[in-house]
Amino acid sequence: MHELGIALEIHRTCREAMAPHPGARIERVTVAVGELTAVEPDLLESAWEAAVAGSPDEGSEIRILWRPARQYCAGCRADKPRAEGSWLRLCPDCGMPLAVEGGEELDVLELAFIEPDGEDTDG
């Protein structure tokens, strides 16, 4: 269970990005998670909830964009369809060995945050 450590780092990355906006709080962070990163999206969601609990960002949302790995055939020069969580060794069309590509993403893409009320109206 390393998702908590990753969630804490994502939180810290967000806080660094929001440094020019004092008092802002996170509304939603969007991350890309590749299939080969050994990060489980559901666990990362729970970990995010725990990571921001008690901070001004409590209740914020983490949106995870799943990036599957691809199986590429050098013979057909094309990606081959595969079932999630399964791998093919040989191309079903030409019999050449398939390679696994992609699925390495673990990136913070976008951050939505709420700035505190601009001019304090002393209302």
Place this chain on the structure above:
Amino acid sequence: MGESKVVRVQRNALEINRRHAARLREAWRGTGTLVLNLISSPGSGKTTLLEATVARLKDRFRLAVLEGDVATERDADRIRALGVPAHQILTGGACHLEARLVQKNLEAADFGELDILFIENVGNLICPTSYDLGEDFKVALLSVTEGDDKPFKYPGIFSRAEVTVVTKADLLPHLPFDLDAVREQVGTLNPRGTFLVTSATSGEGLDAWCALLEERLAAKRAAGA
């Protein structure tokens, strides 16, 4: 209610670990130290492979081992018994090593200049996969008693490890373990990787393994010269 804003960030989620790893990598480039990050299940034979490796190389190279474990000094003791410096990193429950932890323990260990540093990660095929420790390459170990379906079950580590080492090969005659199937799975996940079959008991494959380490060390020295 305040104003909502959206900014693009485009940064790796493990950016902070990456920065620490980059500093370690830079330092090891300067000293010409070859650094390996060994990853496998508990009980697959990481420490045993290291015992056999340091016994073969210790007279010609300056070696040290960082041992990552949840608890006990046992693994570091096994390496020290061979006259090679070792430092135990106790993670106290954490399932993987991070670059910062390696940095901190390296300072505490004070090994001096090294030719090869072995980092034995916590026994786990999943969590250590995502963490760069500044190593030259990752080594995945798979013992024949674990079963021949593991590369496709744990694609993260077997696709990233530049070298896959099958261990306990002396037990192959007693097990329904399809070595070719494992070689093919690793080849699919990692077409450019190196695949070695070893036994610390019989000595099989250890010459090839040690030769690979010597080659990689020489290549790193040549690149830095």
